[in-house]
C-alpha cells in the first residue's frame with residue numbers, strides 16, 4: 001500500500017512484526033552474526049543481501065534511508081555521515097579523474113569548496129554556471145567528458161529557486177544525470193524526481209533532523225537514469241568491478257545499481273557512514289517534518305513581509321514575496337511553500353549587518369540553519385569568509401547579507417526581536 005507523505009513521515013520505514021518494538025530500535029552493533037562461513041562469504045560476493053559490518057549497512061540506518069526514499073519517491077537510498085559526504089559520494093560514484101561536472105554557481109559554500117577545490121585535486125573539474133541563464137548559455141558549460149549536473153532546488157544561502165525542468169532537460173540532452181540537493185525544500189515542499197531530476201541529495205542535519213542534534217546525509221536515486229544506454233560515460237556502473245569478482249552493477253542490481261555501487265564500493269572504501277544513534281535521532285525529526293515545514297514557511301513569509309516594510313532594511317530576498325524574482329518559479333515547483341530561510345541586508349552594509357546580529361536577543365548567531373530555533377548567520381564573515389569580493393558575488397553572497405533561519409516559535413516574538421535589533425543599525 002502506498003501512503004501520503006504525512007503518513008510516511010510518521011510511519012514509513014520501520015514495519016515491526018508481531019511482538020517487535022513499536023519504535024525503530026537502535027542497532028548499536030558494528031557487526032552481525034552468521035552460523036556458517038559460506039553464508040557470510042556470499043555476502044562478501046554480493047550474492048546475498050544481508051548485514052555484516054555497519055560501515056557498509058546497518059538496519060537502523062536502512063530504515064531511515066527507506067523513509068526518505070519513500071518521501072522522495074525514489075527506488076533506493078543510503079545514509080551518509082553528513083550532507084558533505086552525500087555530495088561527495090553522489091558525484092564520485094559516477095565521476096573519476098579526467099571527468100568534469102557542471103554545477104550551479106549559487107550553492108552551499110561547502111559544496112563549492114568540495115567541487116572546486118578538493119575534487120579538483122582528485123582530477124575532477126567543475127564549471128560553475130549561473131542557474132538563471134537561458135538554456136543556450138548554460139549549454140556552453142558542458143564538455144565531452146561531463147558526467148553530471150549538480151544544483152540545489154532552493155540554494156543556500158542565496159535562496160535561488162532552481163528551474164528544475166530546464167536543468168533536467170539540459171542534463172539529459174547531454175546524456176548525464178541531474179543531481180539535486182533538496183536540503184532546504186525537503187520532499188514535503190518539493191519532490192525533484194517529479195520534474196526530471198535523477199538523483200537527490202540531502203543534508204539531513206537541517207530540517208529533517210530539525211532539532212540541531214545529529215549530522216547526517218542521504219542520497220536517493222530515482223532509478224530513472226539509463227546508465228546502460230550511456231555505457232561509454234559510466235564504465236564504473238556498466239563494466240565489471242574486479243573487487244567483487246567482476247560484478248556489473250547495472251546487470252546484477254538493475255534500478256538499484258547506483259545506490260548499490262555507492263554502498264558496497266564507496267562506503268566500503270571511504271567509510272563516511274552514519275552512526276545508528278544519529279539515524280535514530282533523524283528519524284524522530286522526520287516524524288514531524290510535515291508539521292514543521294509549513295510552519296517554518298508561514299513564519300518566514302510573515303517575517304519577510306515585516307522586513308520588506310522596515311525603514312532600517314535595504315533589501316529582502318524570499319521567494320515567497322511577490323517582489324522576488326524567484327516568486328514564479330517557487331509557485332511552480334513549491335506551491336505550498338519553500339522553507340524558513342530568507343536573506344536580507346540591514347542598512348549600513350557589512351558594519352550594519354554586524355551591529356544588527358550583535359543586538360539580537362532571542363535569535364542566536366550560530367553556524368546552522370533549518371532547525372526549530374530561529375538563528376542568523378552573516379556569511380561574509382562566517383561560512384564564506386575564505387572567498388574574495390568577486391567570489392562572494394559569484395556565490396550570491398552580498399557583504400551585508402544576513403541569512404535568517406526562521407524557526408517555529410511564535411512569529412510575533414521573532415518579529416519583536418528583529419525589530420529591536422534593527423534599531424541598533
Ligand SMILES: *Cc1c(COP(=O)(O)O)cnc(C)c1O
Pocket residue numbers: 082083084085108110111152156181183184202203204205206215216217
Ligand atoms: C548544510 C548543507 C550541506 C552540507 O551538509 P552537512 O550535513 O553540514 O555536511 C549541503 N547542502 C546544503 C544545501 C546544506 O545546507
